Amino acid sequence: MFPASFEYVRAHTTDEAFAALQQHGFDGRVLAGGQSLIPAMRYRLARPAVLVDINPIKDLEFLKEENGFLRIGATTRDAALEFAPWILQRYSLITAVSKVVADPIVRHMGTVVGSVCHNDPAGDWTATSLASRAVMVVRGKNGLREVPIDEFLVDSYTTAVEEGEMALELKIPIPDAHTQGSYQKIERKVGDYATCAAAVQISLNADGTIRQAGIAITAAGPIAMRVAAAEAMLVGQKPSLELIKAAAAEAPKIASPNADQRGSSEYKKDMTRVLVGRGITEALQRLGVNA
Numbered sequence: 001m002f003p004a005s006f007e008y009v010r011a012h013t014t015d016e017a018f019a020a021l022q023q024h025g026f027d028g029r030v031l032a033g034g035q036s037l038i039p040a041m042r043y044r045l046a047r048p049a050v051l052v053d054i055n056p057i058k059d060l061e062f063l064k065e066e067n068g069f070l071r072i073g074a075t076t077r078d079a080a081l082e083f084a085p086w087i088l089q090r091y092s093l094i095t096a097v098s099k100v101v102a103d104p105i106v107r108h109m110g111t112v113v114g115s116v117c118h119n120d121p122a123g124d125w126t127a128t129s130l131a132s133r134a135v136m137v138v139r140g141k142n143g144l145r146e147v148p149i150d151e152f153l154v155d156s157y158t159t160a161v162e163e164g165e166m167a168l169e170l171k172i173p174i175p176d177a178h179t180q181g182s183y184q185k186i187e188r189k190v191g192d193y194a195t196c197a198a199a200v201q202i203s204l205n206a207d208g209t210i211r212q213a214g215i216a217i218t219a220a221g222p223i224a225m226r227v228a229a230a231e232a233m234l235v236g237q238k239p240s241l242e243l244i245k246a247a248a249a250e251a252p253k254i255a256s257p258n259a260d261q262r263g264s265s266e267y268k269k270d271m272t273r274v275l276v277g278r279g280i281t282e283a284l285q286r287l288g289v290n291a
């Protein structure tokens with residue numbers, strides 16, 4: 001199907017894009033990689049009157065470390081993370097995710113920021129952002145504001161980006177040498193959305209106890225969810241198999257997946273337990289701990 005007709009604005013600077021979004025309010029919509037928005041328009045699930053294309057804005061295409069954060073610009077493609085050697089070396093959670101989002105063609109067009117702004121419950125970058133405690137930088141009428149990811153993700157396909165606003169970058173705290181992650185995703189075939197997935201990031205203290213845990217699940221409810229009870233259970237403890245099992249058992253308590261062609265609700269719920277358990281185990285193994 002063809003999309004409903006729309007006006008197209010090609011922005012060359014952030015100021016131009018922002019001015020167009022302010023002018024058109026709810027009628028305007030940012031076009032990033034277009035990998036979710038264009039299909040939605042073709043199915044007439046989205047009918048923006050004005051598309052504001054941010055792809056020509058060179059200032060928004062960056063991937064760099066600064067002031068303790070990995071900064072991912074709004075037009076930075078998934079593939080940029082997948083193939084950066086320094087990301088491969090130091091960001092195990094991001095590396096794992098960047099290889100399993102969709103397929104290579106989508107990853108060369110889709111953006112990380114666009115994916116988080118889209119906030120699809122089956123999107124891989126939202127749970128990743130929760131586990132790594134990311135922050136989104138949003139430009140609004142009153143200037144820039146930094147929104148912690150837990151506040152940014154409001155509901156299915158809804159974020160803290162308000163009418164006339166745009167997201168400029170996602171900031172992920174740089175993991176130290178005692179931090180590792182894992183992304184566990186099951187899919188029907190390569191390139192598919194998750195049947196269910198879990199993002200995990202674990203930091204250890206010098207004495208081997210867990211300093212911080214980030215755990216979130218994908219495609220297990222209306223929105224990616226932080227498994228806060230599992231995180232709290234891990235922090236301060238020495239890793240053990242019993243501890244991992246107990247923490248993983250917290251995931252199905254909050255999961256509420258829909259039954260669909262990918263599996264029954266019961267199956268997906270139980271897979272949240274399995275995948276969180278595998279994720280914690282793999283993150284610990286990367287830290288040299290075999291629980």
Ligand SMILES: Cc1cc2nc3c(=O)[nH]c(=O)nc-3n(C[C@H](O)[C@H](O)[C@H](O)COP(=O)(O)OP(=O)(O)OC[C@H]3O[C@@H](n4cnc5c(N)ncnc54)[C@H](O)[C@@H]3O)c2cc1C
Nearest residue numbers: 030032033034035036037102110111114115123124167193
């Ligand atoms: C065949 C196929 C398979 C896929 N499989 C997966 C998968 O397995 N896992 C997965 O996570 N994703 C998957 N996707 C989605 C893909 O990763 C998309 O690229 C991503 O969800 C959206 O990124 P985008 O840059 O294309 O955003 P767009 O499609 O351009 O935009 C998506 C939404 O976010 C808004 N938006 C984008 N950027 C901004 C911004 N800077 N400020 C404010 N709002 C903004 C747009 O207005 C729109 O509403 C798949 C897509 C396809 C086509």
